[in-house]
Amino acid sequence: MLQNIRDNSQGIVAKIIVGLIVVTFALFGVESLVSLTSGSNAPATVNGVDISERDVLQGADLQRRQLLAQMGENADPTLLDDNLIRKATLDNLIQQEILVQSATNQDMAISDQVLDQMIVNTQDFKVDGVFNPDRYQAVLRNAGLTPMMYKNLLRKESLIGYERSGYMGSAFVLNSEADKIITLDRQTRDLAYLKVGLQDYMKDVSLTQDDLTVYYDAHQQDFMTDEQVAIQYLLINKADLLKEVKVDDAELQGQFEQLKAAFKSEEQRTVSHIMIEVSDSVDDAAALAKAQDLEKKLAAGEDFAELAKTESDDPGSASDGGNLGVYQKGMLDGPFEQAVYSLKAGEVSEPVRTAFGYHIIKLTDLSESKAPVFEEVKDQLIAEQLDNKVEQIYVERVGQLTDLAFSSGDLQEPAAELNLKIVEAAPFSRKGGNDDVTSNQRVVRAAFNEELIRDGFNSDPIELDSGRTLVLRVKEHIRPRQLSEEEVRPQITEILTLQKAGEALQASLEGELEKLQQGAERKPVNGAEWQVADAVGRADRKQPAEVMAAAFKLPKPEQGASYSLITLKDGAQAIVAVTALHEPDLSAVSADEKKAMRNILSQRSGQFDYQAVMEARKNAAEIERL
Template sequence: MLQNIRDNSQGIVAKIIVGLIIVTFALFGVESLVSLTSGSNAPATVNGEEISERDVLQGADLQRRQLLAQMGENADPTLLDDNLIRKATLDNLIQQEILLQSATSQDMQIADQALDQMIVNTEDFKVDGVFNPDRYQAVLRNAGLTPMMYKNLLRKESLISYERSGYMLSAFVLDSEAERVMALDRQTRDIAYVTVGLQDYMEGVSLTPADLSEYYDAHQQDFMTDEQVAIEYLLINKADLLKEVTIDDAELQSQFEQLKAVFKSEEQRMVSHIMIEVSDSVDDAAALAKAQDLEKRLAAGEDFAELAKAESDDPGSAPAGGDLGVYQQGMLDGPFEQAVYALKAGEVSEPVRTAFGYHIIRLTGLTVSEAPEFEEVKDQLIAEQMENKVEQIYVEQVGQLTDLAFSSGDLQEPAAELKLNIVEAAPFSRQGGNDDITANPRVIRAAFNEELIRDGLNSDPIELDSGRTMVLRVKEHIRPRQLSEEEVKPQITDILTLQKAGEALQASLASELEKLQQGAERKPINGTEWQMAEAVGRGDRDQPAEVMAAAFKLPKPEQGASYSLIALNDGARAIVAVTAVNEPDLSAVSDDEKKAMRNILSQRAGQFDYQAMTEARKEAAEVERL
């Protein structure tokens, strides 16, 4: 073989290939040869800039974490579609790259010091109002980010935000535009409307078999049954296992001894104080003298609470007679706490100096918690023992069910082994059934699993909640079928009746509308009177929304009224008339109101400008997807 290689390497083809390689190396370097075989694995490029697979994976992971956090503590990761998350992440990264390139093309930059300041000022990274590096690291770790990754993301978002702010802050509107919008917003109209229902027209509808057949033939795709499955399942319910638990009195006593062993007696001290503040206007000596004077007055028999209300400088406790409630150890370290724990119930301290000033402290009450008696906690201990034992049985049975369901071809053996009943559920569609089992998304997903349907396998255990686990088997798969015309005849009859009644009502009111537009007097229609409303504004909620929308689209009447015929959501029809348009008096509008309106309109104009720029950048960008 080596000889063959040597012989062939002397041929003209081999020499040409070697020559091309030498020229490629000389002109472009070794990277050019590597790139011929390796290629790029970037999922997308934007104007030649690659979006790496790593960026997509990190973004998808971050989005997945956010979705699970929003779903709560019982979130089921299997509900998330990784393909959809990846696609959404890639779309977002492409848009971000387009906007980032737009910002950098405007020579926008941000200094590292500014990014550091943003990080330090972020509330999520603070503990007690101060930036905490450990907290910073922990938050990023939970989000799946490193400090460098987060700083890079922050840089990109900040640059994009700068350009957006540039558009928002540079947009403006003229005073005349703001006044015109305010005039339209405050404009009122005098309206009249009459509503006519379908009922009378439905009674006059006559349908032939040909009408039904024609509609059925044209809409057969609308008359299909849903795909359904009928399942049978085994359910382990922790609540049903309670009957298997027996209470062990000796174990109860052991629980009680453990409870006593870890019990700690705690003191609860109820404290009141009178505070004399040391401030710029009251020096230390003056504050101490006042505190000593109050001490003498207390010794002479004056009421502590009344004295605190009158003399204490603590605005939080003074109205309550100096009451601080139950004192928690560590609330005020140092002399204050030492004084509190040196007092007996009812005693009053000498003036105590702290950073706030001088305090006269009174221990108003003292309680000491004692170890509980057995009878006091017996019910609690029984509940704990039952919970622990039922949890153990539950875990064991779920484990057995898992093994038996995997090794069995049906549910008969697991049911017999675990003494469970096989429950049969009524057929249900992908929208779920009528009970909490078949309406559970996890059950629906398993029931419509192609492998379970095709091979008749038992499912993996499905945890419905913290106390229920089940295994199911698809008993029957009911494929969609075309419903016959006879089956859907009542449904088609209702559809066509409403449709033809609506057409008849529309034609009838169109004729009335034409007369009104020609100047006819407004009279009741089909016995229904016209409703009148004067000076209604755009935000009026007393009239039907469809009527209000139509009324403010109609032109200002030159004489008489302007009219419109509209369909309501319930199938009824209404003729709407505008009899007058009332313009507001803007002379009463303050300059502040006008300024606020200009700001709102400017922001909206900036948003529209930025959106238009964004769309233009997207259309102009050369985006290639892998």
């Protein structure tokens, strides 16, 4: 069951939902689903609009699946807090409803025809490059959605996107603002830095026994062993059961007969098209005239695929010569489908009008699907038979292990009955062990179960993954103990040595920094030389990242240099100096570069505007929660 949940969450469903709501997700966190129905006892209302219990349950289920998918093979549903998931889902649904209402209040709308085209063009609903109704239904079914519910979700997310795009598209920045950003971005600096490590200062550190004792007494809680357990377990591995099953040729033939009986020969029509869109900029007459002109070019012998690449307004197929793949009935009802089924292989239709514009359709191939041949599907049938038989044995053995472990006082009887080996694992803490069994969080949680430790019971079956289940028993419980000062003396010595060396290093460099700020000449310190780099830009990767960050925070030097003292990740410290600052020549920046910068800044400004407006909408909304 858990594997099915994980598979559904890792596949197309999660990608579709995340893809549809990527911007809202970025603004508000993991988004959830909105259904068409509303419950009688709404958990919340937004400006009088109910968010139903069904909405919340459906959204929480999707979030739970996505979290389990992110947790990977060892996903454990018991780690998830259903109350927190429900609260997060309700919060996100409230914010989504606020966004939808904001868009609809500004008379934003989207037609059913546009939604249908978006669905047909969704890559995750396609098989071999063409929309597949069965795939579409399966994906929605796995997500717990009906086509109407999905369409409603798509409509809402599209409306949110329209309003966001309005803010993003209408924001602007002044040329002077763009010039300032370009100036800062392309500014370069002459810098120097002196990096001094701890090593030379560590050798001069002298520690007394009192120093060690004082530190130990003040930090005794840091010197405790971890609580540990040592366990024994019995493991049933589906892969080990494969040797117990054999292929039954008669059964194999029966499988093939069933496959043949279920086979239905279908006519497969491979279709290409050239679409001329009817839009605000191209009216019906102009689109028809262009389509008729293309029809004449095709009649004159011009290549259909080449014309599709240059003339078709369908971005999804134009680059592939207009290829739509194998056409499925019901994909585009009406005139388009009628034209597809009226053509013979190689024929081209007259311009066909649909809700999207005019189409010139070519039937590039016509074939019949072939009945299965035994030799071609034999390996597949063998794999299915073996998998089914192993699954039956696996389920049976897990049931037997469950019963035997419950009734036994140890693992000896279950091991003998099921011919399993008792495995002993090395002691491990609550952080887990070093192998895939003792590092599994379900195993760790069971091993530290107070009842199992106290009473010596066998655990319930623990599913490691879809093919492995175990039962464990705590062999030994090792309680944490206080380590003596003698045991931790090397550790304390290292801590204090680093601490005192760091203090000495900082005191030394602070004194050097004070001299430099008073105008002293830069000189080596403890054998460390100053490193110099001129005209360094912000994107420079040759200098240490910490040095670069400090250098571009320093003010423009008025006289001599500006200085800063920083600590590096490895414990070393450095004095950073900026000796000169160079502004770029804006006349050398092309008009295209300036335009690109204005566009980037405008988008960022629009995003901030949109977030501010949505925050205001949220503050003004009348939100009621049960």
